[in-house]
Amino acid sequence: xxxxxxxxxxxxxxxxxxxxxxxxxxxxxxxxxxxxxxxxxxxxxxxxxxxxxxxxxxxxxxxxxxxxxxxxxxxxxxxxxxxxxxxxxxxxxxxxxxxxxxxxxxxxxxxxxxxxxxxxxxxxxxxxxxxxxxxxxxxxxxxxxxxxxxxxxxxxxxxxxxxxxxxxxxxxxxxxxxxxxxxxxxxxxxxxxxxxxxxxxxxxxxxxxxxxxxxxxxxxxxxxxxxxxxxxxxxxxxxxxxxxxxxxxxxxxxxxxxxxxxxxxxxxxxxxxxxxxxxxxxxxxxxxxxxxxxxxxxxxxxxxxxxxxxxxxxxxxxxxxxxxxxxxxxxxxxxxxxxxxxxxxxxxxxxxxxxxxxxxxxxxxxxxxxxxxxxxxxxxx
Amino acid sequence: xxxxxxxxxxxxxxxxxxxxxxxxxxxxxxxxxxxxxxxxxxxxxxxxxxxxxxxxxxxxxxxxxxxxxxxxxxxxxxxxxxxxxxxxxxxxxxxxxxxxxxxxxxxxxxxxxxxxxxxxxxxxxxxxxxxxxxxxxxxxxxxxxxxxxxxxxxxxxxxxxxxxxxxxxxxxxxxxxxxxxxxxxxxxxxxxxxxxxxxxxxxxxxxxxxxxxxxxxxxxxxxxxxxxxxxxxxxxxxxxxxxxxxxxxxxxxxxxxxxxxxxxxxxxxxxxxxxxxxxxxxxxxxxxxxxxxxxxxxxxxxxxxxxxxxxxxxxxxxxxxxxxxxxxxxxxxxxxxxxxxxxxxxxxxxxxxxxxxxxxxxxxxxxxxxxxxxxxxxxxxxxxxxxxxxxxx
Numbered sequence: 001x002x003x004x005x006x007x008x009x010x011x012x013x014x015x016x017x018x019x020x021x022x023x024x025x026x027x028x029x030x031x032x033x034x035x036x037x038x039x040x041x042x043x044x045x046x047x048x049x050x051x052x053x054x055x056x057x058x059x060x061x062x063x064x065x066x067x068x069x070x071x072x073x074x075x076x077x078x079x080x081x082x083x084x085x086x087x088x089x090x091x092x093x094x095x096x097x098x099x100x101x102x103x104x105x106x107x108x109x110x111x112x113x114x115x116x117x118x119x120x121x122x123x124x125x126x127x128x129x130x131x132x133x134x135x136x137x138x139x140x141x142x143x144x145x146x147x148x149x150x151x152x153x154x155x156x157x158x159x160x161x162x163x164x165x166x167x168x169x170x171x172x173x174x175x176x177x178x179x180x181x182x183x184x185x186x187x188x189x190x191x192x193x194x195x196x197x198x199x200x201x202x203x204x205x206x207x208x209x210x211x212x213x214x215x216x217x218x219x220x221x222x223x224x225x226x227x228x229x230x231x232x233x234x235x236x237x238x239x240x241x242x243x244x245x246x247x248x249x250x251x252x253x254x255x256x257x258x259x260x261x262x263x264x265x266x267x268x269x270x271x272x273x274x275x276x277x278x279x280x281x282x283x284x285x286x287x288x289x290x291x292x293x294x295x296x297x298x299x300x301x302x303x304x305x306x307x308x309x310x311x312x313x314x315x316x317x318x319x320x321x322x323x324x325x326x327x328x329x330x331x332x333x334x335x336x337x338x339x340x341x342x343x344x345x346x347x348x349x350x351x352x353x354x355x356x357x358x359x360x361x362x363x364x365x366x367x368x369x370x371x372x373x374x375x376x377x378x379x380x381x
Numbered sequence: 382x383x384x385x386x387x388x389x390x391x392x393x394x395x396x397x398x399x400x401x402x403x404x405x406x407x408x409x410x411x412x413x414x415x416x417x418x419x420x421x422x423x424x425x426x427x428x429x430x431x432x433x434x435x436x437x438x439x440x441x442x443x444x445x446x447x448x449x450x451x452x453x454x455x456x457x458x459x460x461x462x463x464x465x466x467x468x469x470x471x472x473x474x475x476x477x478x479x480x481x482x483x484x485x486x487x488x489x490x491x492x493x494x495x496x497x498x499x500x501x502x503x504x505x506x507x508x509x510x511x512x513x514x515x516x517x518x519x520x521x522x523x524x525x526x527x528x529x530x531x532x533x534x535x536x537x538x539x540x541x542x543x544x545x546x547x548x549x550x551x552x553x554x555x556x557x558x559x560x561x562x563x564x565x566x567x568x569x570x571x572x573x574x575x576x577x578x579x580x581x582x583x584x585x586x587x588x589x590x591x592x593x594x595x596x597x598x599x600x601x602x603x604x605x606x607x608x609x610x611x612x613x614x615x616x617x618x619x620x621x622x623x624x625x626x627x628x629x630x631x632x633x634x635x636x637x638x639x640x641x642x643x644x645x646x647x648x649x650x651x652x653x654x655x656x657x658x659x660x661x662x663x664x665x666x667x668x669x670x671x672x673x674x675x676x677x678x679x680x681x682x683x684x685x686x687x688x689x690x691x692x693x694x695x696x697x698x699x700x701x702x703x704x705x706x707x708x709x710x711x712x713x714x715x716x717x718x719x720x721x722x723x724x725x726x727x728x729x730x731x732x733x734x735x736x737x738x739x740x741x742x743x744x745x746x747x748x749x750x751x752x753x754x755x756x757x758x759x760x761x762x763x764x765x766x767x768x769x770x771x772x773x774x
Binding site: 329 | 731732733735737
């Protein structure tokens with residue numbers, strides 16, 4: 001294999017795939033990145049067997065071929081190259097990759113690409129096209145609510161449901177639930193329901209580029225995996241087996257108290273409360289107080305701990321219903337408010353032990369829907 | 382400005398409650414407490430019984446010797462606490478500044494009330510007599526120390542055969558002269574040992590102690606000497622403490638006869654644990670430290686404790702921990718006289734609620750529900766309505 005690439009392209013490609021590298025695997029080749037010529041481009045791939053990322057970069061191919069290069073050496077080296085033109089040549093017999101750039105001449109010991117897990121080419125013809133901006137936002141609004149506790153694998157995933165021209169993503173860690181709906185530009189031929197590791201989706205959101213308009217999602221039947229295809233990259237992830245809990249029954253259909261307030265003011269108040277509460281119980285106490293003809297309603301957000309002191313913030317709000325005192329994990333509040341894009345947000349709840357529902361307050365006629373449910377912290381046993 | 386502190390004491394409270402339930406007991410010598418054959422002690426005795434020389438904390442066996450006709454009634458603690466609560470609710474109607482010091486005793490700070498302390502006292506006495514039907518005595522003074530001693534003094538001076546219904550007022554400025562002729566033992570914190578030391582110095586009355594140089598008392602008795610010197614002058618600045626922080630909840634029992642049988646001991650241990658759990662839940666507290674106390678037949682006593690990862694108020698976790706500690710301390714063939722279980726290390730009972738109880742990884746949620754159901758049943762139908770299978774025998 002002999003090829004010439006631009007340092008910038010190579011560095012960028014490596015940064016995309018290197019997150020799938022598994023440096024401490026018992027299979028040494030998984031710590032490497034596959035480099036292969038592929039129809040006039042250079043293909044870079046990494047996999048940890050659960051998640052695989054591939055990207056293609058422009059290159060001048062002088063001689064076809066492939067090898068696997070130790071990821072850490074490769075990325076560190078490419079990151080320090082100062083000239084833009086990089087020449088690569090593989091000695092197949094010794095599996096040594098010679099890499100030259102300006103005055104820099106390097107030999108990297110590689111592992112034969114035969115040992116790299118085969119990357120089967122899927123038939124992507126009945127893939128589903130999803131708008132990249134929508135997808136990115138959906139992942140952003142849902143994936144953080146997934147659990148990181150490996151004891152319950154199903155909750156470390158994000159449920160993706162596709163029905164006709166509607167896509168739904170949902171994630172829950174047992175204490176909170178994030179659900180986001182979005183329309184699809186094209187209808188799916190068959191309904192789909194699958195649980196994708198939250199980490200894979202976060203990586204997908206990271207690697208989609210400005211140039212990408214759509215992403216094609218394919219779930220080859222019976223393969224237990226999902227493929228996301230972008231213009232110059234591809235992400236393959238194992239699906240999580242098992243059934244996702246019925247989240248719909250958790251979303252309350254009514255409320256006793258509804259507070260509408262400025263998202264940014266609410267977020268800021270939560271951040272301040274968290275500065276104090278993070279040392280202790282991580283609790284933010286919310287005092288929701290309806291207004292009257294003269295005064296607006298308010299939500300008082302309070303955080304405290306024995307060590308650091310206490311913080312109180314009063315945010316004006318439009319309150320419907322009765323007054324209420326409720327406490328939440330302040331980190332949960334901050335994380336959801338961070339992903340709400342509308343200027344105003346609604347908090348709906350029925351009692352201090354009932355779920356709190358957080359929704360963006362959409363402008364009239366807006367579609368797309370986001371619902372977040374947080375279980376309160378109960379003071380008292 | 383002088384404070385107006387009242388000390389309220391329900392006269393022979395347990396007995397008064399028993400008389401309320403069974404008026405035939407009136408005028409008869411009776412005592413509430415444990416049976417004489419089971420090492421019981423007198424918790425409270427009627428005024429008639431007192432004439433035989435019976436007093437509370439006396440072994441019941443001795444009481445029966447003093448008065449063979451003594452009627453013994455076993456304690457109905459639940460009834461007493463219920464009525465005590467009613468009394469205290471009435472007290473709270475007068476002022477929020479109430480410090481309850483036991484089931485039948487409380488201090489009140491009435492400084493902010495327009496009426497005189499004496500008037501408030503007689504008002505309270507009337508309320509408790511008319512609304513609840515119980516006699517009580519009150520001491521009125523400028524501080525807690527004098528109010529309590531005044532009350533004790535007033536009750537002891539009663540010439541009636543029945544409940545004293547006393548109200549004793551010590552006007553401001555007369556605290557020291559009121560204490561002066563009293564024996565030093567009347568002061569809180571003077572036990573037999575201290576009294577002996579003081580007697581060696583020629584101090585037998587509070588008045589002599591008040592005149593004794595404080596520095597000398599401190600030299601002889603240490604810091605305690607300072608406290609005593611101040612108190613003997615009738616000075617007591619302690620405020621009424623309305624909230625009382627509980628640091629631990631425990632329960633112990635002495636076996637009627639020393640026990641060798643492990644299963645019986647474990648059964649008691651479980652019962653005590655359940656009792657502690659119930660009180661924790663009532664008090665809305667969760668603790669992390671579980672402690673057991675064992676007294677062997679030779680009176681040597683050990684305590685063993687462990688700390689849980691998560692604070693608990695659940696019977697089952699307390700039982701498991703207590704059994705665990707017991708297994709580590711138990712010696713085959715060694716008879717147990719007393720056993721106790723306690724929980725401390727309280728943290729605020731804050732719980733993150735979960736979306737799906739069964740999925741959350743906190744199986745506790747189910748246990749909590751079960752526990753609540755059991756508590757409800759027991760509250761309505763008594764403790765025996767639900768029992769552990771292991772305790773059925």
